Amino acid sequence: MKIIVPMAGRGSRLRPHTLTVPKPLIPIAGKPIVHRLVEDIAGVLNQEIEEIAFVIHESFGKKVEEELIAIAQKLGAKGTIYYQNEALGTGHAIMCAKDSLSGPAVIAYADTLIRADFDLDATADSVIWVKQVDQPEAFGVINLNEANEIIELVEKPATFVSDLAVIGIYYFKDVAVLKNELQLVLDNNIIHGGEYQINDGIKQMMAKGMVFVPGKVDEWMDCGNKNVTVETNSRLLGFLHEDGQDLVSSSVVSSNSTIIQPCFIGEDVILINSTVGPNVSLGNGCHVKDSTVINSLIQNHSHIKNAKLDNAMIGSHASFDGNFTSISIGDYSVLE
Missing domain, CATH: 2.160.10.10 (Hexapeptide repeat proteins)
Known part of the structure; x- marks a missing residue:
């Protein structure tokens, strides 16, 4: 199993803190966000992690790269660094790590923390992790059929589709399939909002009959700006204290x-x-x-x-x- 972590954005909404430290390395309850994220994912997967690939901006510097490699090594995995020096979207960020896009993999954006306890459906082609929310019109949500399979991704729906919001963590049984579809997105210059999006690759996979199912998390904690980051720190401290840490x-x-x-x-x-x-x-x-x-x-x-x-x-x-x-x-x- 591999984990791919796109994290090249500096986190402008969290300034001034991200002027000197990339947002994923801001400590929450004493540990960097990205460190907690990959630990949480590894715990849910309950599988050996072969490689963790981090997609960063080259300006982050060698010290940050060394910290990320150390995070991977603590989980017994190989750490790999890729660069995304232009903000060209989620699909482009993933393709910056194309040399690592093979076999089973989780793609996780490093601005969120989770708590989850479920068995990964290894029979599905992909799992998209979601969280039930009160205001689905503010999020990208999934549409399910009667077999509990994801048949559509809808961004900020004006009319109700579901209350299951996509949190930015995905499992692919063979991530090379996503790589091939995203290559077509890049080759055909398929752009939404001025960027290449992961959703366009996923939609092409769905159109070819691949099975996507939801994985529901118990807690989804954001680190987007100062107020929600402080709130996330408080919530996580409470969870860890309840766990007896x-x-x-x-x-x-x-x-x-x-x-x-x-x-x-x-x-x-x-x-x-x-x-x-x-x-x-x-x-x-x-x-x-x-x-x-x-x-x-x-x-x-x-x-x-x-x-x-x-x-x-x-x-x-x-x-x-x-x-x-x-x-x-x-x-x-x-x-x-």
């Missing part, structure tokens, strides 16, 4: 301070006269003094004092001193 490092130094679970607190964190939690992630090397922090995501080596933070997102190596609450400041920022 202790996410507070033994190296934390606490003086006259209280930790209210669920929280992730990394290595070498110092807490002085502060209350942290619930729903807080503090990265390695953070210092928090004379502060109250709830429902917030703070990355590595940042210093917080005299603060009352709620719904805050702070990058790495930042310094914050003040009485602001719902803030979003990036790496190396200083507010004093």
